[in-house]
Amino acid sequence: MxxxxxxxxxxxxxxxxxxxxxxxxxxxxxxxxxxxxxxxxxxxxxxxxxxxxxxxxxxxxxxxxxxxxxxxxxxxxxxxxxxxxxxxxxxxxxxxxxxGLWRSLHSRCFKNDFVGDIHIDTLETVYKEMEFENDMDAMKMTLVYYTELGMMGREKTKANVDKTLLIDVEDLDYFNSLDWRNVLWERKLLGLQRGFSGKAKNY
Incomplete structure (x- = not known):
């Protein structure tokens, strides 16, 4: 009809x-x-x-x-x-x-399950179970996961996922051009400097 x-x-x-x-x-x-x-x-x-x-x-x-x-x-x-x-x-x-205004990586990968902050340990658990819509989303989410846990070594139970990463990684050229040498060095140095913070008095 x-x-x-x-x-x-x-x-x-x-x-x-x-x-x-x-x-x-x-x-x-x-x-x-x-x-x-x-x-x-x-x-x-x-x-x-x-x-x-x-x-x-x-x-x-x-x-x-x-x-x-x-x-x-x-x-x-x-x-x-x-x-x-x-x-x-x-x-x-x-x-x-x-x-080109597709949904954000956060909404595509986390759906509506996490509106607020996402703990690092939650990221690791959810990452293992994620079903990606396409290869690029898999690559972007892997970069976020790898940055937070592999390169930054963030505390799983205390820290939240850096939401800026979820935005920056949408543009892979921009993400790859970031000054990761200095970012990671400063993060590593700060981690070492804080290694014994508050612990010496226990011994």
Whole structure:
């Protein structure tokens, strides 16, 4: 059974559709004028930094035409269109694929089980049982696990997972470029300096 148009052909009208991409060109221009090169480089590492160098030409008449072809659909979290006889649906997954705004590593790997802090010992237990969505998630989660336990040697029962790692590892190029030599050296030195802290009086 053919789906019915939400707006019947005889009720269609002229108009100018807008969306996020309608404003992104102007927004990018202003941001690039406002931020110094150093600040702009930092912004490029943020969640929306991938868009700042995009040169988007928004085709308002085309979007308007597509919206007029929307058909009835029971789903509230998607839009369905009849385009030249072909019924196509625009879903959240499609939006995330186009924008690259997938769920964070934390939500993908830990689901809703850990909203707050995650103890190191919990990370180790959960890591052994994780089923990864793809090879890249397996690599990223392994880097977090290996950094915390293998390289940092954090106390399992006392310390929490450094949430910054879960963010930094999303960009593997950035993660690999971090100054791990100094980070690990300072961590090792601090650990050795604290080795006998508060223990001498016991002997």
């Amino acid at each position: 053919a789906r019915q148009f939400k707006i019947p052909p005889h009720d269609r009208f002229l108009g100018q559709a807008t969306s996020i991409s309608f404003h992104i060109g102007t927004t990018n221009k202003i941001v690039k004028e406002k931020l110094t090169p150093t600040k702009l480089a930092l912004f490029r590492k943020m969640v929306f930094g991938r868009f700042v160098d995009m040169d988007i030409i928004f085709n308002s008449p085309l979007v308007h035409y597509i919206l007029l072809r929307e058909v009835e659909d029971d789903r509230k979290d998607a839009m369905t269109f009849n385009l030249n006889g072909m019924v196509v649906t625009f879903t959240k997954e499609d939006f995330l694929l186009v924008t």
